[in-house]
Amino acid sequence: MIEVHSLTKSYPDLDRGKFVALAGISFTAQAGEIYGLLGPNGAGKTTALRILSTILKPTSGQVRVNGFDVVTHAAEVRQSIGFVSNNTAIYDRLTAWEMVEYFGRLYGIPRADLRNRMESLFDKLRMNDIRDLPCAKMSTGMKQKVSIARAIVHDPPVLVFDEASVGLDVLVARALLDIVAKLREEGKCIIFSTHIMREVERLCDRVAIMHRGHILAEGTLPEMADQFGQADFEELFFDLLNKHNQLHGVTVA
């Protein structure tokens, strides 16, 4: 479903010259699987996922989503992906219904189908009471629901959640995780990036630990525990980060 191979991304930067956000990462994710990207802020998660959703172009390397290359077949990739991030806000001056309808029509869904699809979506996500509410007047949780509805209105095989739980209260965050888990049951391939370890432990089938543009370790949680001889996932995470920093002569505060 998703194949990332030797992906690099660098930006010009006034202070540091060329800033390398991704230093050649590779991973794959399958249908019916939640693949976690775990890492501190600045690890390169958002950059990687923006490339996946064709918002950014890779500097080098290959990325294929649902069999389509993100550079040469960007339109097809966008059709087969649903992207939710804490940077993808919703239009304040539209109602929930208008918002989802707009994206549904951009995805080219015929009007009648779109209506049915939206009715079932609004039922499923329990959004009927906010259907005609302007997005500006919604709580963060409601907004997140609209965002998710917007991302799955075209029933994409691949879903990307980029730090989607940031800023949500406990209840809403829990509801979000439930929705993500349900989507996996529907056979979607899901990339879930976060810096919260609890979410990874609860949700992800496989995890990649990212730090400063590198993937430090990858696998299921038991695999990683075996590989590094550390059963506590949190300890394992910090050990890896520290080891990487020491190797490159950097100390973490």
Next chain:
Amino acid sequence: MNWSHVYLIFLRELRDQLRDRRTLFTIVVLPIVLYPLMGMVMLQMTQFNREQPVVIKVIGKERWPSSPPFFVDSKLQPVGIKGAETKSIELRFEKPDDQTLEQYRERAQYELRAGEYDLLVVIPDQFDSEVADLATVVDPKVAEKLLGDETGEVDLSTIKMPVLQIFSNHANDRSVLAEKRFSHFLEFWQMQWLQGQLTHHQLNPKLVDPIQVENCDISPPATRSAIVWSKLLPFVMLIWALTGAFYPAVDLCAGEKERGTLETLLSSPADRREIVWGKLLTVTCFSICTALLNLVSMQLTASMLMRQFAKVGAANILETLGPLPLSAIGWLVVILLPMSALFSALALAVAAMARSSKEGQYYLMPLLLVGMPLVMLPMLPGMKLGVGTCVLPVTGAVLLARAFIEGQYHEAWTHVPFVVFVTAACCMLSVRWAVRQFESESVLFRENERFGLSSWIRHLWRDRELTASPVEAVLCGLIILVALFFGRLLSSEATLDWPSIARSSLMIQLGMVLAPCLIMATILTRSLRQSLGLNIPHSVDFVVCILLAVCLHPTYTRFVWFLEQEYSLGADTKELLQYLDGVITGAPLYSVLLVLAVFPAICEELAFRGFIFCGLKNQNGTLRAILVSSIFFGFSHGLLQQSIAATVMGLVLGVIAWKTGGVLCGMAFHVTHNALSTSMPRFIRAEHPIPSSLEWAFSRTAEGIDYSSSWLTLSIVISIICMVYIATRKERKVPSVESSPKAFDVPAGYKLST
């Protein structure tokens, strides 16, 4: 491109904007309310002007001649002069107390400032008798002179004239008004007095105004009222079109970034081009609406207002400022559509750079600064539609609309193709720019990085590339233009003999053109060869370019001749140029060729097709490089006529530089071209006869020599072949040195933190 995406985006953005109170206010409410309010204020101001009574103090009323009457019962006579009612003047009289003029002045100074009255009129002693004397006594000497000596000057100063002293305070509007009203009555009184005197001496009283002039304006009334509006309205309309485009553009770009919805839209199936087109249509729509609403509201208010003025006596105002005929409004709308599209695309591209709405507002000023001169140019007196003016973006379109409004259809229609072409080209370029802005990650995801001078300088040095960046290229062009401006001012003081002309020309070429680009290339790039485009060309290209220069020269001279007809040079400039031609012709050929052909070609090519072109060509900017470098090249020539010709030649040189992959072919072209241009005046003189082997290419004319028409035709054909060869040849890729050696496996950004 999927137009259904464009349509969907357009509809959504339109709905979004219509739900925004700020946008609605600027676009709909403001124009509807603004002009009626302004009209109201104007009406009130004129009422105030008419009805405000002014106080005039008159000292020595008794000394005024008794006939015809002037002061009667504290009213000025005669009652009922049009435009000045006696009730608007309050007269206060005072008996004279034999003060000197100086004392009256001091008194007036104090009392006028204190506001006790608005005007002081002092009638001196013996005033009435002096006036009476004027009518009867004529100095016999003066009379003799007046009647006898026709050629000699008549000295009238010996006649003693009655003097009326009026003190006013021009720093106060009321005082000015009082003076104006009093003078009005005084003039009328003088006329009456003079007519009385003429009658008394049994002469025709009409002698006062011996000739009656009958003015006959043959222009139709509709055109008369159009003439003022056709200058004013396009200006107002286009300024509103620009403003109306800008605010929605900022909201649609920077606003979306700020609210975080841009990324949502970017991840949707619509591609960048579709997004830009959707937004562009929305912005254009608002721009047109704003301009139209303003136009209609202003016209309605103005015509009502003028009708009101016409009622109170200014009847001719309707002729000049009456309502605009419908056809005129139609023409304005026709030019509004492309202008709005152009402004919208520009506004969109500029607004895309802003990270927030607040930052976006800052970009309005630069955009206005660029747009305003083009909109204001047609308002200059004497600006009319011509081959030169019609190719200016915006200005050409405005002048075209004006020609249509004023009914000059023949002139207008002949220029339509040029205006359409220029406008369409500008629209396409600005849309392309907007799309590029949306495709550029560095523009869309610009982070709020702190700008520090030292880190910027470090960045310039550390991140040097093989060639300059587009920004550095533009900067170099600007530096050259500024340096040339000052250099030319300094060198214009030099004497006009060949050695000093040669010296100042070399100084300008080396110091103002070559030095900036060499310095910048040395400091800002890693390869002089690459950044200046110093690559060895193909020998065939080299020969073709020289051939093209020779063959293009006849067409070029015709073009320059045509430009000189279109924009006639001032007499001074013409004289100077002729003098310079004489000096150059008199100088030794080898030094003329060296100074005016070889040096400029080397310096200008290294600067404009080397550093600037190569810098602008970066990041897929070939078209940008050709256009911008030729504009810089054009501007670097002093006279307007030269600038236009040089810009066109700059385009040819740009294509040569692009296709041949360096500056050397362009240099060959440039040297050949300049050599022909500078040596041609030589042949005009008889002492330099045309070699017999070349006689077929030239013909003698009254002014000197010119290319023969057979050679002109042939040369055009050969030029076209050469240009087609160059334009269709594969771009010569220069093998570049391996770029930045930095490897990816060492992530940058590692800093020792404490």
